[in-house]
Amino acid sequence: MTNMNGLDQHWSRSSFDRAAQRYDEAAVLQRHVGDELLDRCATIKTDGAFVLDLGCGTGYLSRKLKLQAPKMITFGVDCSFSMSRHCLQHSFSSICADAQRLPFEKESFDLIISNLAIQWCDYNRVFHEVARLLKPGGRWMFSSVGQDTLMELRAAWAAVDNHQHVHEFADMHHLGDSMLLNGLKDPVLDVDRINMTYENVMTLLTDLRTLGVVNASTARHRGLTGRTKLKAMLNAYEDFRDVDGLLPSTWEIIYGQADKAHDNQVKVHFSPGRG
Numbered sequence: 001m002t003n004m005n006g007l008d009q010h011w012s013r014s015s016f017d018r019a020a021q022r023y024d025e026a027a028v029l030q031r032h033v034g035d036e037l038l039d040r041c042a043t044i045k046t047d048g049a050f051v052l053d054l055g056c057g058t059g060y061l062s063r064k065l066k067l068q069a070p071k072m073i074t075f076g077v078d079c080s081f082s083m084s085r086h087c088l089q090h091s092f093s094s095i096c097a098d099a100q101r102l103p104f105e106k107e108s109f110d111l112i113i114s115n116l117a118i119q120w121c122d123y124n125r126v127f128h129e130v131a132r133l134l135k136p137g138g139r140w141m142f143s144s145v146g147q148d149t150l151m152e153l154r155a156a157w158a159a160v161d162n163h164q165h166v167h168e169f170a171d172m173h174h175l176g177d178s179m180l181l182n183g184l185k186d187p188v189l190d191v192d193r194i195n196m197t198y199e200n201v202m203t204l205l206t207d208l209r210t211l212g213v214v215n216a217s218t219a220r221h222r223g224l225t226g227r228t229k230l231k232a233m234l235n236a237y238e239d240f241r242d243v244d245g246l247l248p249s250t251w252e253i254i255y256g257q258a259d260k261a262h263d264n265q266v267k268v269h270f271s272p273g274r275g
Helices: 009-019 028-040 060-068 081-089 123-133 151-158 172-181 201-211 227-240
Strands: 050-054 073-078 094-096 109-115 134-145 184-198 247-260
Touching: 028 060, 028 109, 028 134, 028 184, 028 247, 050 060, 050 123, 060 073, 060 109, 073 081, 081 094, 109 123, 123 134, 123 172, 123 184, 151 201, 151 227, 151 247, 172 184, 172 247, 184 201, 201 227, 201 247, 227 247
Parallel strands: 050 073, 050 109, 073 094, 109 134
Antiparallel strands: 134 247, 184 247
């Protein structure tokens, strides 16, 4: 399945299916960003609220939300059947569904939250669904990755050939514009940067595979990568080795929130970020 953003969603879904059993082993960044997102929810009344965890993965975010507000009613959704099954095995209710075509009635949720998931979707269609499903006065809160994510890996491959080896991610301003166009009110977005470090590139590549992070672009190179090109990429990445002898991997994290619009008088605010 492809969409207007040039994503091969079947390939992305298959990657997360393969990653489900070992995902939590490598999800250090995902948990860190999820905790930050939960901190931003601290002022929202969630006890007794109907909450949708969109792209719930193994259920980390919902489990922690439930601890904060035991009376909250939570529904998890993930496109990966294996992720949804993993949640059920760990006593968390989740269904397998497409975030772009969700099987819920309109105005069903007080809060919709998503941690590092919408980058694998057509975000225009996701925002349309979010606006449909939120109750009046409901809140949408999410994290996603921005266009500078994995910039070192992208540059190392660019030194080798002209193929697209690393997934392209959305710009923050495009996300804000899309939320407005889809009827979400007063979007607020900011950006943080997190540097993960590795002793060698192969460990980074292993972590990405374990997390199901793949190049899901329909424009990706479909052929096998030979040893010569792989070695050339590894050598090119060495240019980024820091004074401590480690290789950085940049992750640009976008945090966003918006409310259900009641009228057409909407505004968008961009903060400069903290990173």
